[in-house]
Amino acid sequence: QQKVQQSPESLIVPEGAMTSLNCTFSDSASQYFAWYRQHSGKAPKALMSIFSNGEKEEGRFTIHLNKASLHFSLHIRDSQPSDSALYLCAVRYQGGRALIFGTGTTVSVSP
Amino acid sequence: EAAVTQSPRSKVAVTGGKVTLSCHQTNNHDYMYWYRQDTGHGLRLIHYSYVADSTEKGDIPDGYKASRPSQENFSLILELASLSQTAVYFCASSVTANSDYTFGSGTRLLVI
Numbered sequence: 001q002q003k004v005q006q007s008p009e010s011l012i013v014p015e016g017a018m019t020s021l022n023c024t025f026s027d028s029a030s031q032y033f034a035w036y037r038q039h040s041g042k043a044p045k046a047l048m049s050i051f052s053n054g055e056k057e058e059g060r061f062t063i064h065l066n067k068a069s070l071h072f073s074l075h076i077r078d079s080q081p082s083d084s085a086l087y088l089c090a091v092r093y094q095g096g097r098a099l100i101f102g103t104g105t106t107v108s109v110s111p
Numbered sequence: 112e113a114a115v116t117q118s119p120r121s122k123v124a125v126t127g128g129k130v131t132l133s134c135h136q137t138n139n140h141d142y143m144y145w146y147r148q149d150t151g152h153g154l155r156l157i158h159y160s161y162v163a164d165s166t167e168k169g170d171i172p173d174g175y176k177a178s179r180p181s182q183e184n185f186s187l188i189l190e191l192a193s194l195s196q197t198a199v200y201f202c203a204s205s206v207t208a209n210s211d212y213t214f215g216s217g218t219r220l221l222v223i
Contacts, residue, residue: 036212043214043215046211049209088153088154097142098142098159098208101155104153
């Protein structure tokens with residue numbers, strides 16, 4: 001059973017600072033990588049996804065992927081209190097047809 | 112607007128009883144999924160389906176059955192509910208295995 005690990009489990013970030021979240025996976029042949037955000041009591045919503053090594057930026061959000069090091073990350077620039085949520089990374093392993101999610105990182109942005 | 116509707120929103124079930132959770136999507140998506148989420152934790156895959164009348168086991172299928180009678184509907188069945196199945200259950204759909212998931216609002220299940 002493939003696993004996806006996230007770090008840290010939780011963090012507190014001052015408003016306006018950069019938030020950096022990490023995700024590791026176990027197979028460099030994995031094919032699809034995504035980040036989801038879940039506000040308290042709500043459904044998860046897709047944030048960003050990436051297929052190949054490199055960087056992708058959308059607004060305040062940047063995703064980095066390095067398959068060789070089995071690592072991808074999410075960076076949130078100019079963090080806002082509305083960014084306070086549970087962040088879930090997810091991987092589709094080669095041969096799999098569904099996303100495997102990590103255990104999540106709880107982010108609190110303090111005003 | 113793409114939508115995934117789950118019912119019921121919450122349920123209290125008795126240990127040993129049968130529970131059916133329903134999911135309906137209007138997205139015209141082929142892929143549908145059932146995940147469970149325990150308090151403050153990530154999502155664990157129970158069952159999924161990529162075509163009507165066929166389901167696949169996920170990472171934690173024991174104690175759960177799934178049914179996909181049509182493209183729009185996907186049910187999760189707990190034949191003999193147990194205390195350990197208390198959780199929030201999310202249904203999701205996607206166009207392909209590599210596309211964004213649209214999640215339903217979740218069903219909060221309490222087994223007593």
